[in-house]
Amino acid sequence: MTVTRALQQPCTGGGGPVVPTTPLVAFLERVQETALDTFGESEKNFDPKLYVDFSLKSNLSTTIGAFDKLPRNENGSVPAPDLQEFIEKWFGGAGDDLVYAEPVDFVPEPEGFLPQVVNPEVRAWALEVHSLWKNLTRKVSGSVLDRSDLHTLLPLPEPVVIPGSRFREVYYWDSYWVIRGLLASKMHETAKSIVTNLISLVETYGYVLNGARVYYTNRSQPPLLSAMVHAIYNRTGDIELVKKALPALLKEYQFWNSGIHKVTIEDGEANNHILSRYYAMWNKPRPESSTIDKAHASKFSSDSEKEQLYRELASSAESGWDFSTRWMRNISDFTTLSTTSILPVDLNVFLLGMELDIAFLTKVVGDNATSKSFLVASTARKQAINTVFWNEEKGQWLDYWINNGTTCEESHTWQAWNQNHNVYASNYAPLWIDLFNSDISLVEKVRQSLQSSGLVCAAGIATSTINSGEQWDFPNGWAPLQHMIVEGLVRSGSQEARSMAQDIAVRWIRTNYVAYKETGAMHEKYNVEKCGASGGGGEYKSQTGFGWSNGVVLAFLEEFGWPKDLKIDCQ
Ligand SMILES: OC[C@H]1O[C@H](O[C@H]2O[C@H](CO)[C@@H](O)[C@H](O)[C@H]2O)[C@H](O)[C@@H](O)[C@@H]1O
Numbered sequence: 281m282t283v284t285r286a287l288q289q290p291c292t293g294g295g296g297p298v299v300p301t302t303p304l305v306a307f308l309e310r311v312q313e314t315a316l317d318t319f320g321e322s323e324k325n326f327d328p329k330l331y332v333d334f335s336l337k338s339n340l341s342t343t344i345g346a347f348d349k350l351p352r353n354e355n356g357s358v359p360a361p362d363l364q365e366f367i368e369k370w371f372g373g374a375g376d377d378l379v380y381a382e383p384v385d386f387v388p389e390p391e392g393f394l395p396q397v398v399n400p401e402v403r404a405w406a407l408e409v410h411s412l413w414k415n416l417t418r419k420v421s422g423s424v425l426d427r428s429d430l431h432t433l434l435p436l437p438e439p440v441v442i443p444g445s446r447f448r449e450v451y452y453w454d455s456y457w458v459i460r461g462l463l464a465s466k467m468h469e470t471a472k473s474i475v476t477n478l479i480s481l482v483e484t485y486g487y488v489l490n491g492a493r494v495y496y497t498n499r500s501q502p503p504l505l506s507a508m509v510h511a512i513y514n515r516t517g518d519i520e521l522v523k524k525a526l527p528a529l530l531k532e533y534q535f536w537n538s539g540i541h542k543v544t545i546e547d548g549e550a551n552n553h554i555l556s557r558y559y560a561m562w563n564k565p566r567p568e569s570s571t572i573d574k575a576h577a578s579k580f581s582s583d584s585e586k587e588q589l590y591r592e593l594a595s596s597a598e599s600g601w602d603f604s605t606r607w608m609r610n611i612s613d614f615t616t617l618s619t620t621s622i623l624p625v626d627l628n629v630f631l632l633g634m635e636l637d638i639a640f641l642t643k644v645v646g647d648n649a650t651s652k653s654f655l656v657a658s659t660a661r662k663q664a665i666n667t668v669f670w671n672e673e674k675g676q677w678l679d680y681w682i683n684n685g686t687t688c689e690e691s692h693t694w695q696a697w698n699q700n701h702n703v704y705a706s707n708y709a710p711l712w713i714d715l716f717n718s719d720i721s722l723v724e725k726v727r728q729s730l731q732s733s734g735l736v737c738a739a740g741i742a743t744s745t746i747n748s749g750e751q752w753d754f755p756n757g758w759a760p761l762q763h764m765i766v767e768g769l770v771r772s773g774s775q776e777a778r779s780m781a782q783d784i785a786v787r788w789i790r791t792n793y794v795a796y797k798e799t800g801a802m803h804e805k806y807n808v809e810k811c812g813a814s815g816g817g818g819e820y821k822s823q824t825g826f827g828w829s830n831g832v833v834l835a836f837l838e839e840f841g842w843p844k845d846l847k848i849d850c851q
Pocket residue numbers: 329443447451453454490491566568569597598600601602603820
C-alpha cells in the first residue's frame with residue numbers, strides 16, 4: 281500500500297469562488313419556479329431549462345414589472361392561462377435566438393465519404409446521419425449581437441453544431457465528437473468554426489464554458505479543445521488554426537492546473553504528484569435545473585449544507601457525468617454527491633492529452649522550448665496517474681478520494697480504500713492516450729480486465745455496473761465512452777485489442793441503426809442491455825438529435841467500414 285497525503289484546501293465543496301449570476305438569469309429562475317407551481321410536473325414534462333432559455337422582448341425592468349402584476353394564488357402560482365399569455369407576450373421562444381444556418385461545406389455525398397462502407401443499407405443510413413449536420417448547425421441571431429442583455433444565449437462569432445432537442449446551444453466536450461464526425465463528413469470549415477467559437481470563450485472567460493449560455497459561465501466541462509485542434513490539424517494541416525489556438529490552449533491549461541482545480545498528492549517516498557479535479561465556481565442551484573436542485577437541498581436545514589450540495593451538483597455538471605454514483609459517497613443517496621473531493625481518472629487523462637497536444641502543436645509552429653516543457657509535464661502526469669490511480673490487481677485506473685468525508689484537515693493519510701473500487705467506463709480512459717496504449721503488455725492486461733468487468737454488454741459498453749436510475753450509470757451507454765475505449769484499443773496496434781474494439785463498435789453501430797429505423801432519430805444515449813433501445817434515467821427526458829452520437833457512428837464507420845454481407849440488424 282502506498283501512503284499519500286492530500287495537501288490542498290478547501291477540502292469540501294462548500295467553500296471557494298463564485299462567478300456572479302446576472303439579473304436576467306435570476307428573473308428567469310423566478311419564472312421557472314412560478315411555472316412549476318402553476319403547471320405542475322407531470323412525468324418529466326416540465327423542463328426547467330426551457331424557462332432560462334427564453335429571451336426578453338422588452339427590457340428587464342419592464343418585464344419584471346409586468347410579471348409582478350400577474351394575479352397570484354395563495355401558494356404563489358399564477359392562474360395557468362394568465363401565465364401562458366404572459367410568456368407568449370413577453371418572451372421569445374427558447375431556441376429562437378439561435379437560427380438555422382446552412383453549413384458552408386455541406387454536400388449530400390462528399391467525395392471520398394466512408395469508402396469502406398459498402399453495404400448499401402448502411403451506406404444509405406450513414407448518408408442520412410451525415411445529412412443531420414444540416415439540422416444541427418445554427419448561428420447566433422442578429423438580436424443576440426445587438427441586445428445581448430435580453431438573452432441568456434451568448435454571442436459567438438461563427439456557426440455552431442448543437443447536440444439537439446433541449447440542448448439548443450453549443451456544448452464543450454460534445455464538440456470533440458461532433459468534430460470527429462464532421463471530419464468523416466469532410467466538413468472541415470464547420471469543424472474549424474466550432475473551434476473558433478470555443479477559442480473566443482477562452483479569450484473572454486479564461487476557460488471554455490460548459491455551454492454557450494450565461495448560466496454556464498460558472499463552470500467548464502471535460503477539456504478537449506486541444507484534442508479538437510489536433511484532430512483538425514491532422515486532417516487539414518492548417519497551421520493558421522494552430523497559431524490562433526495556442527494562446528487559448530495555454531490559458532486553458534492554467535485554468536485546470538491552478539487554484540481550486542489543482543491538488544498536490546505526496547506519496548510514501550515524499551514525491552509530490554500534481555493532479556486536477558472538477559470544481560465549479562458556484563454554490564447555488566443550477567439555473568437550468570433550479571427547481572430540481574432546490575428540492576434535493578430541501579433535506580438540509582443549514583445554508584452551508586445547501587451551498588455545499590449546490591457546488592457538488594454544479595461540479596458534477598462540470599464533469600460531464602451529471603449524474604452518476606461515481607460522485608456519491610453513498611451510492612444510494614443522491615445528496616451525498618462529493619465531486620470536489622475526487623480526483624477523476626478521465627479528467628487527468630484529458631489533461632495528459634492536452635499536455636501532449638500542446639507539445640505537438642508548439643513543435644509544429646517551431647516553439648521547441650514550450651514543446652519540451654509540455655513533454656516534461658506529460659511525463660510527470662503519467663507518473664502521477666500510475667501512482668495515484670493504477671490498481672494492479674484490478675487492471676484498471678481508479679478514481680481517488682482526496683477527502684474521506686469525516687475530516688476537513690489540510691492533509692490526510694491515504695488509505696487503499698480511498699481508491700474507488702466501483703467499475704466505471706472511465707476506469708479505462710487512459711487507454712485513449714498513446715503513452716499507455718503503446719505498452720502492449722499493459723494493454724493486454726487492461727483488455728482482459730475490461731472483458732471481465734461487466735461493462736461489455738449486448739449493445740456496447742455500459743457507463744458503470746450500478747443501476748442507480750442516474751443517466752451516467754448502468755444500463756446507459758454513451759457515445760464518447762464507446763469511442764475513447766475503442767480508439768484506445770485500436771491505437772495499441774495489438775490484433776486482439778483491435779478485434780475487441782471492432783466487436784464493440786459493431787454492437788454500437790447496430791444499436792444506433794436499429795433505434796434510428798424504429799424512432800427516426802439518433803439518441804443522446806442508449807440502453808446497452810438491449811440492441812435498438814435508447815437510454816433513460818436522470819433528471820430530463822432522453823433527447824434526440826444528437827451531435828456526439830452522430831459523430832461517433834461516422835467515426836466508427838470511417839475506421840472499420842461495413843462489408844457488404846455483414847448484417848446491420850440486431851443479431
Ligand atoms: O440540464 C441538465 C444538464 O444538462 C447537460 O448535461 C448533459 O447534456 C450535455 C449535452 O449533451 C452533456 O455534455 C452532458 O454530459 C450531459 O450530462 C449540461 O451539460 C449540464 O451542465 C446541465 O446541468
